[in-house]
Amino acid sequence: MTIEAPDLSLAALAPLLFVFGAACIGVLVEAFGPRDSRHPVQVAVALVGTLGGLVTTVLLAGTREVTAGGALAVDGAGLFLQATIAGLGALSLLLFAERNLDPARSAFVVSAAVPAGSVRDRELLTVQRVQTEVYPLATFAIGGMMLFVTANDLLVMFVALEVLSLPLYLISGLARRRRLLSQEAAVKYFLLGSFASAFFLYGVALVYGATGTVRLAGVREAVAGAEGGTLVVLGLALLVVGLLFKASVAPFHTWTPDVYQGAPTPVTAFMAACTKVAAFGAILRLLYVAFGTEEWTWRPLVYGVAIVSMVIGAVLGLTQTDLKRMLAYSSVAHAGFLLTGVLGLPATGDAAGSGLPAVMFYLLAYGLTTLGAFAVLTLVRSGEGEATHLSQWAGLAQRSPLTAAVMSLFLLALAGIPLTSGFTGKFAVFRAAIEDGAWPLALVALLASAVAAFFYLRVIVLMYFSEPAVDGPTVGVPGLPTTIVLAVTAAATLLLGIVPGAVLGLADRAAIFVG
């Protein structure tokens, strides 16, 4: 028997090749590189890979192509999201690379295999070496995310989901301080994550059974031909549940606060920014491309889940006393806002509706802001690591006016105050929802934003109008990597709030799915 080689457009695959290539080189460096120079080399390799991915996606702008035997759809929306992930990924890697803040010189453990709390572990606490495998692992995760948003096939989507998840499970357990908490976060994330991917997989199987194919376009045709019925609805529900878990949408959010709190803060920033983009990219592609004609099946589900997520995120966020947990609930609430935009489906397949570009813009804005907020969290430290308890932040503005100002900017953006990117994003998704007739949802979203704004503002009030605690935390002087991250994210948060036109226009032009 002869096999015909499938068409493979290397150009369209270039961003993925760049990132996965960098990850593989990173593994080789780990194996053969001299121990002393591994850290800078790994950082350089990972940055070159992700930035290369970013540049190639930009160069590919305008491509609309289905390649790799129909398994990969390189289109406007896919490239926009890929560029977002690569950019945010590169910024997260910079946070990983920070060496100045922690007295132990890194947020990552020296040797993850040494049991926490053992004598050897305590000896290693002050050693400057780092488990440098985090860089190739994070790069693999970034590659998986970039594949996830361009997957044109449910099977590739599943494999990409695992490619992005497995490294995340691993690196969330590699904190240098509070290792038990970090390891527990890894176990929790792993068990719940694989539980959710089992549901996703069952959904794939049922959709395959109903339609006989897993290509998104094939599913669309079969579904429009009214085949399957019950099986398709069941399968779709299970698929969406699996994806909502990754996007930490309530009621599938229970892992979020624990994992966000336990994981090393740079990893939390990475998860909060990039995983969210990837999961929503996949949700958009799945719902719009494969089930765009079946809107009645998923609309009620998304509608309900959006409300639950916004309410739970906003209300439980109020009760938190730990900043990392608070930002975790904020991420749950933002997932709800994003779903509001998802409902603004373009009326016909590729006519430009307002939902898709609005969600794409929101993802970019939210990713940058939340990354910046977590970066600020790494600055404020007490004796045993980062000071994330709310009371420790009292009067921070007197200790370090600049830190407090930057944090306030990010919090205002998360709250959606005008002149910040958060406002533009929220405005866009709410408008999309209202245009689609979902104004009750937009109303709930407005109320939820008002409640959520309260807990963001509470932190600002605490920073500016409270007496600093006597034994309060110190504000570290960030090294170059964190400074770059803070500068970029703060500037972007402001620019996307004041002059969002260019990026909104870009999102509008890019909002096209092929496949």
Next chain:
Amino acid sequence: MSVTHYLVLAAILFTIGAVGVLVRRNAIVVFMCIELMLNSVNLTLVTFARATGTIDGQIMAFFVMVVAAAEVVVGLAIIMSIYRTRRSASVDDANLLKY
């Protein structure tokens, strides 16, 4: 007897696995329950491959096995590391091993 029998069996196995994940407390057993869920998905895929007359289902089952293998390695490594810590957290403080 038709394919429905296989599919319903798979659905029941999937549910048993899912309930097991929720009720068992030993991390390794929870993980085994997840493996059971993946296996029942494979049965569904193979059955649908036969019912629809396409080989794709079998290939997907194949991929599921690869993914499950990778997941098992990562998962057991994570679970091992936490067990090792938990057990030694109390004992390793003391240098018991005199020569």
Next chain:
Amino acid sequence: MTDVAIGTGEAVVFWILGPVALAGALGMVFSRNAVHSALWLVTTMLSLGVFYVVQSAPFLGAVQIIVYTGAIMILFLFVLMLVGRDSSDSVVETLRGQRVAATVLGVGFAGLVGAGIARATRDTGIEGLGDAGGTGNIETIAGVLFTRYLLAFEVTSALLITAAVGAMVLAHIEREPGSRQTQKELSRARFLTDRPQTLPGPGVFARANSVATGALLPDGRTAEDSLATGIEPREVEQMPRPTGRAQLGSPDAALGTTDEPR
């Protein structure tokens, strides 16, 4: 392709192995011992392997038995043995009423999905795979795997690399050069000290052999060498020191070197 009917033989296989698979699953969830759980799961997996073979997936059936039961489950058993068979401490929080709620949810889910599937596939015929499910199975799989699913196939390599790196990160303790001495160096260093022999264990009149109690020297002092480092020494009530000939008896009597009658 024409519809394929399911023969009696297959029905017999299904009705024998179906309950076995079900029993395996239930056994896994209900056995208290984790090793028993693993063995129950093996039963289910073997039954599923036979189902694959029966359902024109001979290759998958073999892979299921070799890879799943042969490798993955053995890995599970290895880890179970390593972390201790009775490792029953939990990392997942227990909630009150969770079992009941989970069971109710499960029954609901099974009812919904099972009934949905049953209704949807009641009239589904079997297209059958023909030769692709028989002698041509492997060729057909290869043909599709390396064309339509090439990308997924390539990307799984990322998955496998991640798994290998991850296992190494979490399990392999790197030895720094010079941090660990060889047996030869250790024994040489030992003989250069004043005390090449082992440290003393519990000594004369010791009432306990716990590491926390030191050995007693004949004169009643504690032998400092015998105390473990890093452990608070524990005072143990000592045996009352025998006094007087009445308790001890005469040394001559003990040695049997006297003429006195015993």
